[in-house]
Amino acid sequence: MTGYFCSPKAMEIEEVIVRSVWDSNLIEEFDEIKKYALLGYRVASFDTEFPGTIYGQYNKRRTPLDSYIHLKANVDATNIIQLGLTLYNGTNFIVWEFNFSDFNLKRGDLHNPVSVQLLKDNGLDFEKNVKDGIKSVDFAVLLASSGLVGNTSNMTWIGFHCAIDYGYMIKILTQEPLPTQLDDxxxxxxxxxGTNIYDLKYMMKYCNGLFGGLNRVADVLEVDRCVGSSHQAGSDSLLTMKTYIKIVPLFFAHLQSEQLYLMFSGLLFGFDDVQIQVAASVPADSCYYAQIAY
Structure with missing residues (x-):
């Protein structure tokens, strides 16, 4: 899958390739990921595709705990289908799309029929995923040793309304149901x-005129989806990164990097009331966020 983008620095047309990852090339592609991370691709954005929301939430005045109970119920009950990962070095993007075998429609795995049909309409082949896809346990082992996560990681992570994306990632990395408590x-x-993570949906609280989902925000900011389509995880991860690059200088150019870090790092939309003390406890000199964004 290929597309084109304007490099944020050179503004030249360059090709973007979304690298499709299956069980057969999983190790090879993680070797590439580690190589690019060492070459300075230290900002990562990601997106997950999953079989929809199974359990609804009807309390409009929900607390962060209510939201987490809802998130946990859905993540525990369903399996990831795709993960998109984009790495960025300040100039160029590298994009991967991981296809998982965990979800099996024919087996009767829990799913939302509307969501599954939407994924089909956007080109997802569920039978191929079952046959050729990645086992999440194999992905977890390679991710844990990649340098992208854990104590040795110096990555900055970008998502859009990404609490549920982190939910699936934690479920995969631990190979266990999510914790009962939100704090855990x-x-x-x-x-x-790490706490050097940024949720664009939370940042939009401070962006006058921005609201809604990723596609709407990208349209308002005139950020092109240069490859793929909505509900393809690789394409969505790239659009998330490009939207982040557009938002920071447009809305936060007046702030110093330390201020940006203290305002937004470690905060996930919907849980920010619980997390608000965390950013202030992390040294500002560990901030990489604003340095790469402008």
Missing amino acids: FLNLVWKYF
Whole structure:
């Protein structure tokens, strides 16, 4: 899958390739990921595709705990289908799309029929995923040793309304159901991904005129989806990164990097009331966020 983008520095047309990852090339592609991370691709964005929401949430005035109970119920009950990963070095993007075998429609795995049909309409081949896809346990082993996560990682992570994406990642990395307590879940997110994580949906609270989902925000900011389509994880991860690159200088150019870090790092939309003390406890000189974004 290929497409084109304007490099944010050179503004030249360059080709973007979404690298499709299956069981057969999983080790090879993780070797490439580690290589690019060592070459300075230290900002990562990601997106997950999953079989929809199974359990609804009807309390409009929900607390962060209510939201987490809802998130945990759905993540525990369903299996990931795709993961998109984009790495960025300040100039160029490298994009991967991991296809998992965990979800089996014919086996009767829990799913939302509307969501599954939407994924089919956007080109996802569920039978191929079952046959040729990645086992999440194999992915977990390679991710844990890749240098992208854990105590040795110096990555910055970008997502859009990404609490549920982190939910699937934590489920995969631990190979266990999510913790019962919200605090324990957040501690696992920070353990694996650090606090240098940014949720664009939360950042939009401070962006006058921005609201809605990723596609709407990208359209308003005139950010092109240069490859793939919505609900393809690789394409969505790239669009998330490009939207982040557009938002930071447009809305936060007046702030110093330390201020940006203290305002937004470690905060996930919907859980920010619980997390608000965390950013202030991390040294500002560890911030890489604003340096790469402008």
